[in-house]
Amino acid sequence: MSKIKPEKKNPDRPSSKKIEPFTRLRGMKDILFEEYRYWDIVLEKALDLAKAYGFRKIETPILENQALYERSTGQATDIVSKEMYNFIDKSGEKVALRPEATPGLVRSYIEHGMFNLPQPVRMAWIGPLFRHEKPQTGRLRQFWQFDLEMFGEAGPVADAQIIQIAYHFFRELQIDVQVQINSIGCPDCRAAYLEKLADFYRERGRRAKLCEDCRRRFGKNLLRLLDCKETQCQEIRAEAPQIVDYLDEACREHFIKVLEYLDEVDIPYNLNPFLVRGLDYYNRTIFEIVSADVPQEGEKRQAALGGGGRYDYLVEKMGGRPTPAVGFGAGIERTILKIKEKNIPLKTDAGKIVFIAQLGEQAKRKAMIMFEEMRRAGYNVRQLFVKDNLKSQLEEADRLGALFTVIMGQKEIVDGTALIRDMESGVQEVVDAKKIVCEVEKRFANNGQVNC
RNA sequence: GUGGCCAUCGUUCAACGGCAGGACAGCGGGUUGUGGUCCCGCUAACGAGGGUUCAACUCCCUCUGGCCACCCCA
Numbered sequence: 200m201s202k203i204k205p206e207k208k209n210p211d212r213p214s215s216k217k218i219e220p221f222t223r224l225r226g227m228k229d230i231l232f233e234e235y236r237y238w239d240i241v242l243e244k245a246l247d248l249a250k251a252y253g254f255r256k257i258e259t260p261i262l263e264n265q266a267l268y269e270r271s272t273g274q275a276t277d278i279v280s281k282e283m284y285n286f287i288d289k290s291g292e293k294v295a296l297r298p299e300a301t302p303g304l305v306r307s308y309i310e311h312g313m314f315n316l317p318q319p320v321r322m323a324w325i326g327p328l329f330r331h332e333k334p335q336t337g338r339l340r341q342f343w344q345f346d347l348e349m350f351g352e353a354g355p356v357a358d359a360q361i362i363q364i365a366y367h368f369f370r371e372l373q374i375d376v377q378v379q380i381n382s383i384g385c386p387d388c389r390a391a392y393l394e395k396l397a398d399f400y401r402e403r404g405r406r407a408k409l410c411e412d413c414r415r416r417f418g419k420n421l422l423r424l425l426d427c428k429e430t431q432c433q434e435i436r437a438e439a440p441q442i443v444d445y446l447d448e449a450c451r452e453h454f455i456k457v458l459e460y461l462d463e464v465d466i467p468y469n470l471n472p473f474l475v476r477g478l479d480y481y482n483r484t485i486f487e488i489v490s491a492d493v494p495q496e497g498e499k500r501q502a503a504l505g506g507g508g509r510y511d512y513l514v515e516k517m518g519g520r521p522t523p524a525v526g527f528g529a530g531i532e533r534t535i536l537k538i539k540e541k542n543i544p545l546k547t548d549a550g551k552i553v554f555i556a557q558l559g560e561q562a563k564r565k566a567m568i569m570f571e572e573m574r575r576a577g578y579n580v581r582q583l584f585v586k587d588n589l590k591s592q593l594e595e596a597d598r599l600g601a602l603f604t605v606i607m608g609q610k611e612i613v614d615g616t617a618l619i620r621d622m623e624s625g626v627q628e629v630v631d632a633k634k635i636v637c638e639v640e641k642r643f644a645n646n647g648q649v650n651c
Numbered sequence: 652g653u654g655g656c657c658a659u660c661g662u663u664c665a666a667c668g669g670c671a672g673g674a675c676a677g678c679g680g681g682u683u684g685u686g687g688u689c690c691c692g693c694u695a696a697c698g699a700g701g702g703u704u705c706a707a708c709u710c711c712c713u714c715u716g717g718c719c720a721c722c723c724c725a
Contacts, residue, residue, distance in 0.1 A: 222698090222715085223716095276723090277722075277724080278723085281652070281722095281723090282723085282724090328725080330723095330724080332652090332722095332724075333652070333653090333722095334716095334717080334718095335719075336717090336718070336719090337724095337725075342725065343725090412722075428721090476724095477723065477724060502724070502725070504725070505725065506724090506725075528725065530724090531725085532725080534725090558684055559684095588683080588684085588685095589684050589686090590685065591686095592685090593685055593687090594687085595686085597686040597687055598686090598687095604685090604686085606684080609684090610684085620685075620686090622686075622687085623687095625685085625686085625687095
């Protein structure tokens with residue numbers, strides 16, 4: 200009765216033209232049913248951890264002022280200069296799809312006067328970001344990130360805690376990760392270091408021996424030379440001065456404390472003097488979470504699963520009062536990719552399922568009532584009332600892994616009974632329809648303790 | 652953004668310059684009040700456009716998309 204076959208020919212249009220269906224935009228993904236099972240466990244873990252460490256959820260608009268990112272992330276970064284989805288809206292406003300979470304969160308902190316809240320303010324955030332890159336596995340144009348930000352705390356515990364959560368996030372999802380950590384000091388010590396570094400490369404014609412990219416980067420972003428993958432650059436780099444040796448007293452002490460706290464709570468880390476991050480606003484602690492099961496010797500830098508650091512000057516730069524801050528972001532899709540790689544078992548299903556099947560109009564009505572009754576009583580009850588034949592309904596019950604199926608038919612209506620079928624053994628029993636909830640309960644309890 | 656590889660039913664894997672085939676899934680039937688096994692059947696694809704050719708899914712070009720490396724990043 201409910202089967203509608205689509206017309207082969209639509210009389211409203213000339214039959215010669217074939218309609219091309221739409222497809223997704225490049226680098227965009229649909230998350231379908233099976234895939235969503237992974238999202239469930241990842242998002243749940245993220246939220247649980249955030250809550251446990253006192254971070255509260257916040258959401259910000261996907262669309263923001265383009266200038267917000269230009270000023271925070273930095274005009275010079277690739278993210279802003281070549282990857283941003285920006286356009287002029289109908290009112291002439293220059294807007295951008297957010298390529299990064301932190302700027303919006305900083306904006307929100309300032310705009311809502313959150314410096315008036317008890318400090319630190321700890322935010323948890325999950326949402327989609329947009330970057331117009333050439334897509335690849337684990338690099339999408341729309342991708343999701345789990346972010347934590349802590350505002351108003353300058354002490355090294357804040358850094359350590361953020362790293363601790365980041366680490367636990369992956370570990371508790373059974374992904375083997377490494378924490379790469381470094382300190383890039385404050386603007387003062389970094390400036391002194393950069394001079395040393397520039398001198399180093401200028402000496403002995405080292406600069407000329409660099410790869411093409413690095414020679415170009417030399418004037419633009421000196422720190423970037425440190426994480427070049429080319430062997431010739433890495434050979435030179437091995438003798439380069441390291442920033443940790445140029446940190447001033449305060450920065451050095453801060454960094455040491457961060458490491459000590461991490462030791463205290465058994466978070467393993469790798470000091471990586473060459474770690475640099477792509478965003479302009481970081482100072483002092485920076486870190487990256489990388490997958491540990493990719494061979495390290497190849498000297499190839501793996502795609503990071505997450506990363507973050509301290510940004511004590513950003514809030515002020517964005518028009519707020521001086522406020523220290525630390526944060527981190529984890530890529531949801533990359534995390535899920537890792538989970539799939541490792542064949543980590545998904546959560547086993549919700550548990551004890553009862554299915555309610557019906558035959559005939561009157562039985563259907565009765566079954567609908569029973570369903571509501573059982574659902575409200577907290578049972579894991581399923582149905583397929585849109586199908587009228589028993590075969591389809593039992594098939595569905597089987598697919599769902601129901602332990603029992605309650606069957607209501609014309610005969611049962613007349614007798615005031617219901618049939619309970621044990622899906623494993625196929626054994627069926629007739630019970631009083633009025634006691635159906637209790638009868639199901641009794642079978643779930645499996646020990647006859649329940650009296651109907 | 653640069654360079655390279657690739658593109659067949661929903662999924663996965665075949666084949667061929669001349670009829671596109673299997674497996675899985677889906678749907679229907681064997682069993683019109685009974686699922687899981689089995690058997691039978693059906694549905695369903697050459698990413699798009701152009702060119703070469705008697706003939707193109709196959710060869711060539713363009714586009715689109717995917718993948719890999721780089722830039723960069725999550």
